[in-house]
Amino acid sequence: MTxxxxxxxxxxxxKNKLGYSVDHYEGALSTLCAGCGHDSISAGIIQxxxxxxIEPHRLAKLSGIGCSSKxxxxxxxxxxGFNSVHGRMPSVATGAAMANRxxxxxxxxxxxxxxxxxxxxxxxxxxxxxxxxxIVMNNGCYGLTKGQDSATADQGSKNKSGNVNLFxxxxxxxxxxxxxxxxxxxxxxxxxxxxxxxxxxxxxxxGFAFINVISPCVTFNNNLGSTKxxxxxxxxxxxxxxxxxxxxxxxxSVDYGKGTQKNVTMHDGSVLQLHKLAEEWDPLDRQSxxxxxxxxxxxxxxxxxxxxxxxxxxxLHHMIKTSDHPLNSLTKADLCPGSAILVDIxxxxx
Amino acid sequence: MEPTNIKNPEFFHKVxxxxxxxxxxxxxxxxxxxxxxEKYTEAYMVNWDSNVFPGVLGRTCDRPCEPACRxxxxxxxxxxxxxxxxxxADNKGxxxxxxxxxxxxxxxxxxxxxxxxxxxLTVARDLAPLGYEIHLYxxxxxxxxxxxxxxxxxxxxxxxxxxxxxxILDLGIHTHxxxxxxxxxxxxxxxxxxxxxxxxxxxxxxxxxxxxxxxDLNVHIGINWLANVAFEHTTKIGKKVIxxxxxxxxMDCCRTARRLGGEEVKVVVxxxxxxxxxxxxxxxxxxxxxxxxxxxxxxxxxVVENQVLKGMIFxxxxxxxxxxxxxxxxxxxxxxxFIEADDVLIAVGQENSFPWIERDLGIEFDxxxxxxxxxxxxxxxxxxxxxGGDAAWGPKNVITAVAHGHQAAISLDLFCRxxxxxxxxxxxxxxxxxxxxxxxxxxxxxxVNDDRYVVPQxxxxxxxxxxxxxxxxxxxxxxxxxxAERCLNCDIQTVFSTDKCIExxxxxxxxxxxxISFTENADETDLRSMLKVPAANLTQDLYVSDPLKTKRxxxxxxxxCLHCGLCAERCPTSxxxxxxxxxxxxKAHTGCASHAK
Numbered sequence: 007m008t009x010x011x012x013x014x015x016x017x018x019x020x021k022n023k024l025g026y027s028v029d030h031y032e033g034a035l036s037t038l039c040a041g042c043g044h045d046s047i048s049a050g051i052i053q054x055x056x057x058x059x060i061e062p063h064r065l066a067k068l069s070g071i072g073c074s075s076k077x078x079x080x081x082x083x084x085x086x087g088f089n090s091v092h093g094r095m096p097s098v099a100t101g102a103a104m105a106n107r108x109x110x111x112x113x114x115x116x117x118x119x120x121x122x123x124x125x126x127x128x129x130x131x132x133x134x135x136x137x138x139x140x141i142v143m144n145n146g147c148y149g150l151t152k153g154q155d156s157a158t159a160d161q162g163s164k165n166k167s168g169n170v171n172l173f174x175x176x177x178x179x180x181x182x183x184x185x186x187x188x189x190x191x192x193x194x195x196x197x198x199x200x201x202x203x204x205x206x207x208x209x210x211x212x213g214f215a216f217i218n219v220i221s222p223c224v225t226f227n228n229n230l231g232s233t234k235x236x237x238x239x240x241x242x243x244x245x246x247x248x249x250x251x252x253x254x255x256x257x258x259s260v261d262y263g264k265g266t267q268k269n270v271t272m273h274d275g276s277v278l279q280l281h282k283l284a285e286e287w288d289p290l291d292r293q294s295x296x297x298x299x300x301x302x303x304x305x306x307x308x309x310x311x312x313x314x315x316x317x318x319x320x321x322l323h324h325m326i327k328t329s330d331h332p333l334n335s336l337t338k339a340d341l342c343p344g345s346a347i348l349v350d351i352x353x354x355x356x
Numbered sequence: 357m358e359p360t361n362i363k364n365p366e367f368f369h370k371v372x373x374x375x376x377x378x379x380x381x382x383x384x385x386x387x388x389x390x391x392x393x394e395k396y397t398e399a400y401m402v403n404w405d406s407n408v409f410p411g412v413l414g415r416t417c418d419r420p421c422e423p424a425c426r427x428x429x430x431x432x433x434x435x436x437x438x439x440x441x442x443x444x445a446d447n448k449g450x451x452x453x454x455x456x457x458x459x460x461x462x463x464x465x466x467x468x469x470x471x472x473x474x475x476x477l478t479v480a481r482d483l484a485p486l487g488y489e490i491h492l493y494x495x496x497x498x499x500x501x502x503x504x505x506x507x508x509x510x511x512x513x514x515x516x517x518x519x520x521x522x523x524i525l526d527l528g529i530h531t532h533x534x535x536x537x538x539x540x541x542x543x544x545x546x547x548x549x550x551x552x553x554x555x556x557x558x559x560x561x562x563x564x565x566x567x568x569x570x571x572d573l574n575v576h577i578g579i580n581w582l583a584n585v586a587f588e589h590t591t592k593i594g595k596k597v598i599x600x601x602x603x604x605x606x607m608d609c610c611r612t613a614r615r616l617g618g619e620e621v622k623v624v625v626x627x628x629x630x631x632x633x634x635x636x637x638x639x640x641x642x643x644x645x646x647x648x649x650x651x652x653x654x655x656x657x658x659v660v661e662n663q664v665l666k667g668m669i670f671x672x673x674x675x676x677x678x679x680x681x682x683x684x685x686x687x688x689x690x691x692x693x694f695i696e697a698d699d700v701l702i703a704v705g706q707e708n709s710f711p712w713i714e715r716d717l718g719i720e721f722d723x724x725x726x727x728x729x730x731x732x733x734x735x736x737x738x739x740x741x742x743x744g745g746d747a748a749w750g751p752k753n754v755i756t757a758v759a760h761g762h763q764a765a766i767s768l769d770l771f772c773r774x775x776x777x778x779x780x781x782x783x784x785x786x787x788x789x790x791x792x793x794x795x796x797x798x799x800x801x802x803x804v805n806d807d808r809y810v811v812p813q814x815x816x817x818x819x820x821x822x823x824x825x826x827x828x829x830x831x832x833x834x835x836x837x838x839x840a841e842r843c844l845n846c847d848i849q850t851v852f853s854t855d856k857c858i859e860x861x862x863x864x865x866x867x868x869x870x871x872i873s874f875t876e877n878a879d880e881t882d883l884r885s886m887l888k889v890p891a892a893n894l895t896q897d898l899y900v901s902d903p904l905k906t907k908r909x910x911x912x913x914x915x916x917c918l919h920c921g922l923c924a925e926r927c928p929t930s931x932x933x934x935x936x937x938x939x940x941x942x943k944a945h946t947g948c949a950s951h952a953k
Contacts, residue, residue, distance in 0.1 A: 011866075011922065012803035012920050013803075013868075014431065015869060016889045017916065018892060039928065040926045040927060041926065042862070042928075045865055049861065049864075195861075196860060196861060222860070224860065228858075228928075236860060237905075
């Protein structure tokens with residue numbers, strides 16, 4: 007019986023600009039089932055945070071309830087964390103972000119937590135464009151309660167006990183585009199080469215960044231007939247584009263040639279370098295993003311990669327004109343500016 | 357890269373770094389686990405089968421296994437493999453019952469072994485159970501060779517040596533002690549079917565410096581002097597002693613001198629301290645006994661006044677290296693250094709010497725007067741005469757001599773049965789799954805964080821006045837267990853089945869030392885650079901799978917794998933399994949026995 011992760015690491019593990027090696031971003035040993043896609047996504051989050059040189063104490067991870075929402079225990083142990091009520095992570099994230107706009111907010115949710123009990127919360131956090139990354143670890147079933155179909159299970163998909171799902175599934179990515187999300191991507195837990203740059207881009211996006219990640223439930227939804235099994239996803243996955251996230255000030259070294267390449271410059275000067283695979287698709291155009299998703303679905307394909315981005319989006323703080331500084335940094339002088347200011351304000355209202 | 361052929365036992369053998377580095381390929385992790393289970397007798401027998409002298413080697417081995425130990429690559433220090441061996445020897449029960457039981461049915465063949473050191477004794481042990489009539493010759497009164505004459509009793513108590521030599525002699529060996537073999541021809545004429553020469557490298561090198569002859573009474577050749585001490589012909593030495601040389605013999609000389617009345621014993625060596633040949637721990641032990649090691653001093657002459665040695669003159673040098681890294685000792689100038697001495701011990705190397713082998717016996721000698729010996733079969737150019745140990749290629753160490761002995765015994769047996777020496781027996785190999793359940797393995801897979809434990813030593817006040825008092829006390833049961841737990845179980849192999857893998861990345865994500873990658877295939881150089889952490893240690897192999905469904909391959913860099921089993925625990929399909937790999941070099945008495953009947 008082990009289940010203890012040894013403390014030894016590879017002696018030549020590289021360090022990032024902050025002097026941390028990737029193990030500084032690890033969490034506790036996962037208690038999810040062996041082979042769970044969620045663990046792979048956790049590893050992707052660890053890798054992205056390491057590569058983005060994020061100071062762990064400047065990040066808050068938030069989650070709801072479910073297998074997915076357990077994962078924040080398994081990454082970024084040195085960061086802030088809040089495991090909230092089922093489906094209510096967006097509210098807690100909104101409150102936290104309103105109070106301290108300087109942290110990076112990273113939300114983790116599942117298909118049940120987002121598409122069922124938390125749907126009401128989800129749609130509103132999207133339309134408010136809260137500055138956060140929102141990852142759905144989407145396995146199409148309720149893993150914690152032995153694998154019942156969830157709201158994202160595809161119509162016609164067969165579960166482990168042989169039952170076929172009769173209901174139309176909720177497509178979270180198209181829903182997010184529809185509701186005005188300013189960064190929408192889709193990925194697969196078994197493809198870190200795509201997932202890690204997407205997470206990095208999402209964390210750099212100045213608004214609500216949504217990534218729907220197909221994450222096979224190895225115990226309850228990895229059977230023949232399931233549309234969220236490792237084999238099915240691998241056979242049906244299509245990417246909009248390969249993606250490289252090039253941070254600010256770094257020279258772009260890869261050039262895929264004209265016609266197929268699209269660079270999207272983010273607000274801070276970093277660049278999303280896309281090597282386009284899908285035709286008639288423009289990541290800056292909502293309409294074409296919606297079309298791409300619908301077309302893929304019609305062909306029984308799972309479209310992954312960046313779907314839509316609006317790099318000039320304005321987040322909730324900007325929209326409702328909140329303080330430029332976190333509330334905890336405001337002094338008495340900021341909060342009680344004195345009677346002279348009050349007189350000015352009153353004068354404006356006259 | 358081509359997929360790794362794990363059916364070739366040498367691949368997994370190489371993963372067990374300690375065993376691979378051991379000249380006799382002792383199954384190290386196997387006996388360390390037995391020690392942790394307090395099965396000392398079994399642990400001793402695993403050793404005895406491979407290295408014949410566990411008690412001796414557990415105190416004196418050159419330990420090629422320890423620099424190779426994987427733990428040394430992830431932790432500060434390797435496992436104390438050598439001293440764990442001693443734990444088995446110190447605490448064993450009745451081992452004799454597990455050894456071959458004579459009398460053995462004679463097979464009608466007679467073999468002579470010349471020299472009763474470790475290589476000859478190994479040949480004797482391996483051949484006696486097959487029914488060979490073994491005749492063992494040595495000029496000393498007891499067996500053991502240089503284990504007896506050169507290794508001082510405070511490192512290797514006589515009782516330990518006697519016990520292990522007697523295990524072999526008790527197999528019905530005909531001993532001819534106190535008998536110097538002065539002619540190989542005469543020996544051959546006695547009607548032996550084959551002769552094994554294990555006579556060592558018995559000649560200590562001298563230094564022909566001014567004053568050497570005049571000072572002769574107080575200048576001693578190190579190995580001869582140690583032998584004289586061991587056989588109690590020499591019982592004292594002057595108060596001021598210089599030991600020349602920087603090898604392990606020099607360390608034994610200086611420490612012995614401290615026990616025979618030397619009060620100011622100094623080791624003087626030509627090379628820089630770091631480049632001395634002595635093992636680091638032997639240098640430490642000398643320092644612990646207040647023996648300064650003066651480096652970068654080249655001896656120039658002996659100073660003799662009124663026929664009495666007064667000391668030696670040295671020139672101070674420094675080491676300079678040319679672009680090929682070749683060292684040159686360059687004088688630094690300034691006055692020469694005079695160091696007082698009543699006695700000088702010269703320990704600057706030893707050589708082979710075969711004045712007793714006639715040159716017309718068909719045994720070819722090279723320009724350095726060394727016999728031509730086959731590196732695999734140990735046969736000389738005379739098909740009846742075999743060499744091993746230091747006698748074959750010059751001074752090495754006990755464990756190398758034992759390894760030679762095993763292979764020479766196989767050759768002798770093949771030769772006596774009229775078979776080809778080049779058809780060597782395959783090693784005994786086994787590979788067995790250790791899975792007992794979820795998160796449950798038949799081995800202790802948890803990796804402990806403990807630092808290496810230090811072997812306790814007896815008080816200097818006691819050891820320095822009694823030459824026979826052993827300095828090292830050995831680990832007690834508890835410390836032995838704790839040190840044994842530091843072993844990473846490198847023989848529990850990570851075995852990968854391509855057809856079961858669903859490429860979920862769980863193993864890659866969990867691996868604490870980032871050994872596992874899933875990547876496109878490429879040639880080895882490129883592949884090494886494409887891994888999660890580039891595989892820069894070229895002495896360690898890559899384990900490459902067959903192509904997977906996504907056309908990628910699994911590549912495992914064997915370099916710093918902790919054998920913790922987490923890859924297999926996190927694998928949903930058991931594509932990874934932890935399997936115990938047992939590799940044992942076949943010995944004459946096990947592998948060839950069936951033919952001999």
